[in-house]
Amino acid sequence: MSHDHQGDEQHCGEAHRASEASGGGPNTDFLDLEISQVLYAEAEGVTREAFRELLKEAAKRQWQARWGERIEALAKLAVDELLEDMAANLEIEARIAARNAARGAVQDRASQLIQGTPESPEPGEDTSGDGQG
Template identity: 70%
Template sequence: MADEQHCEDEHGHDDDHGGGGGGGNTDFLDLEISKVLYSEAEGVTREAFRELLKDAAKRQWQARFGDQIDALAKLAVDELLADVTTNLEIEAKIAARQAAREGVDAKVSALLGGDSGSDADGE
């Protein structure tokens, strides 16, 4: 009995690298496509079940603690919005100060006569 090696490619296809030849241009063949399709169906089914469990859990949380959840969410959002507002105000003050500082630098340069000419006149 020949020892055959099987390798699965990125699409879940089994490539037979051992026994009898399939010839060229046969990469598209998947002689076990029914197994691949069923495996995909199982995965989707499990995912759908998880989604149903998640929806049911949400309904239970909402039924039992809906008012508290809403109040907690409101508090968290209000606090975050207060932080964002404060940060935006601080950023605006920093930007205004940087703009004012640029004006001071230009005034200093004008007062001192710029970069050229002061050493040449003095010596």
């Protein structure tokens, strides 16, 4: 299997230019080949992809066999730290939201004062106007 992916791209590019030079439009280079060649080229590509997948799976198994406990511990540490960061961020977001709500109430009150809207009574204040609290 001495055929490489770059060679495929180069061949396809050359075939594409030759196709256009001979009057064919873009993406018609496959028409210059016999269907058996097109299908075989596709099979070669799929075969290389499958081989890469098998290598990846084998590498995963080897990592797991040799460093499995360390990998698990490292993953646990990373997840735990991320969860701690998320919890801290959620707390900060809640404090900011509470502060924004309080700021909104102050802004509403300031607008009322500027517009001359009467103050709302404090709890326990006499609002009857008869002086009896």
